[in-house]
Amino acid sequence: MSEPxxxxxxxxxxxxxxxxxxDVYALSLRGWAxxxxxxxxxxxxxxxxxxxxxxxxxxxxxxxxxxYSGKGEHLLAVADFTEAISRAPRHTDLHHFYFNRxxxxxxxxxxxxxxxxxxxxxxxxDQYVKAYRLRGHSxxxxxxxxxxxxxxxxxxxxxxxxxxxxxxxxxxxxxLGKFRKAIKDFTRAIRLEPNNTDIAKTYNSRGxxxxxxxxxxxxxxxxERALELDSNSAQRHAVLADFLATCPKSRYRDGAxxxxxxxxxSELADxxxxxxxxxxxxxxxxxxxxxxxxxYQEKALDLAMNQEEVEDMLxxxxxxxxxxPCLDKPPSWRDWWS
Numbered sequence: 001m002s003e004p005x006x007x008x009x010x011x012x013x014x015x016x017x018x019x020x021x022x023d024v025y026a027l028s029l030r031g032w033a034x035x036x037x038x039x040x041x042x043x044x045x046x047x048x049x050x051x052x053x054x055x056x057x058x059x060x061x062x063x064x065x066x067x068y069s070g071k072g073e074h075l076l077a078v079a080d081f082t083e084a085i086s087r088a089p090r091h092t093d094l095h096h097f098y099f100n101r102x103x104x105x106x107x108x109x110x111x112x113x114x115x116x117x118x119x120x121x122x123x124x125x126d127q128y129v130k131a132y133r134l135r136g137h138s139x140x141x142x143x144x145x146x147x148x149x150x151x152x153x154x155x156x157x158x159x160x161x162x163x164x165x166x167x168x169x170x171x172x173x174x175x176l177g178k179f180r181k182a183i184k185d186f187t188r189a190i191r192l193e194p195n196n197t198d199i200a201k202t203y204n205s206r207g208x209x210x211x212x213x214x215x216x217x218x219x220x221x222x223x224e225r226a227l228e229l230d231s232n233s234a235q236r237h238a239v240l241a242d243f244l245a246t247c248p249k250s251r252y253r254d255g256a257x258x259x260x261x262x263x264x265x266s267e268l269a270d271x272x273x274x275x276x277x278x279x280x281x282x283x284x285x286x287x288x289x290x291x292x293x294x295x296y297q298e299k300a301l302d303l304a305m306n307q308e309e310v311e312d313m314l315x316x317x318x319x320x321x322x323x324x325p326c327l328d329k330p331p332s333w334r335d336w337w338s
Contacts, residue, residue: 001036009033024054028063035067043067058088062097069104077104095124099131106138114138129159136168145175163189167202174209179338182209200230204239211243213338214331216252219243237265238279245282248330255286274303281316285325293320 001009013030016023031046047064050057065080081101088094102117118135121128136151152169159165170185186206193199207222223243227236241261244254262279266272272280277300284292294317301313316326 003037006033006036010037022053024050024057024060027053028057028060031060031067032063035063035070038070040067040071044071056087058084058091058097059093061087062093062100065100065104069100069107074104074107077101078108095121095128095131098124099128099134102131102138103134106134106141111138111141127158129155132158133165133168136172140172140175145172148172149176161188161192163192163196163199163202165189166192167205170202170209171205174205174212177335177338179209179213179335182206195229197229200226200233200236203229204236207239207243211328212331212335214336216247216249220252232268234265234269237261237268238276241265241283242279245279245286246326246328248327253286255283255288258283258286274300274305274309277303278313278316281320282326285320288323290320290323293325 010030010033013026013033016026017030020026027046027050031043031050034040034043034046044064044067047060047067050060051064054060061080061084065077065084068074068077068080078101081097081104084091084097085094085101088097091097098117098121102114102121105111105117106114115135115138118131118138121131122135125131132151132155136148136155139145139148139151149169149172152165152172155165156169166185166189170182170189173179173182173185183206186202186209189202190199190206203222203226207219207226210216210218210222220243223236223240227233227240230236238261241258244252244261245258247253259280262276262283265279266276269276277296281293281295281297281300284290284296297313297317297320301310301317304310304313319326
């Protein structure tokens with residue numbers, strides 16, 4: 001439904017509720033429309049009222065859980081999905097309730113619990129593409145890329161083979177060091193949606209795979225295309241800036257443009273994180289301005305999150321003190337041929 005249709009639904013339900021304030025159907029329908037408009041507080045208020053009048057409406061519990069999830073309040077969402085599951089163990093939408101709880105649990109970092117919910121959803125419906133997809137992401141979150149790959153395979157086999165599914169499987173191949181297979185999947189995704197803004201992430205991922213293989217011209221082309229498609233993204237600016245500042249091949253380095261891009265990324269993100277400060281340092285070093293490189297790397301050091309980051313940044317500073325830029329490592333022969 002379109003935005004005007006949601007507005008129409010809200011207006012009609014509001015009119016009905018003025019006549020009959022305890023109309024559970026109108027409250028539920030209006031809450032659903034508010035949710036679609038991302039007005040989650042309004043939605044939750046309507047679902048609360050509906051449940052006061054009819055606490056056994058598991059569909060309303062599920063929808064309120066989705067609204068809480070939309071707000072980022074995933075523990076409250078899990079509580080609603082759990083209540084819906086306990087109240088209706090034979091409901092026709094039970095697989096959706098488990099899927100929704102699994103999605104919220106994953107967003108809290110409870111990957112094992114999320115996987116178990118997706119397992120149950122798939123036992124109830126073994127053709128549930130979304131459950132394969134999110135279970136695959138949950139396996140990847142745990143670093144189990146072979147299982148993630150199997151789930152993304154199933155999502156592609158059962159579903160229409162969306163750009164997202166090929167993108168997801170490509171990322172799993174990258175994590176397994178199988179760059180040719182990753183590039184093949186990313187290319188399939190791009191062919192399905194060549195000009196969609198969302199496909200910028202796939203150009204970015206394919207660029208990473210090309211870089212891991214040392215194919216820097218192709219890396220640059222993909223990063224440029226990602227930025228062209230998603231020109232308001234701080235991440236796209238930062239990724240290209242980092243490449244231009246740290247590429248092992250000197251002919252692809254462009255410190256001046258890297259500095260411009262990371263400056264734009266900082267403005268778009270309205271922040272300057274440790275990673276961004278480190279990129280500033282790399283960009284200055286690529287131009288031979290090692291005093292500025294040291295200055296920015298020391299600022300990044302103040303924001304380091306752990307000892308490993310501290311140790312890495314100290315090495316960068318020592319390198320800059322000897323007027324040596326810090327570049328990415330070229331690929332190993334294994335990565336080159338993978």
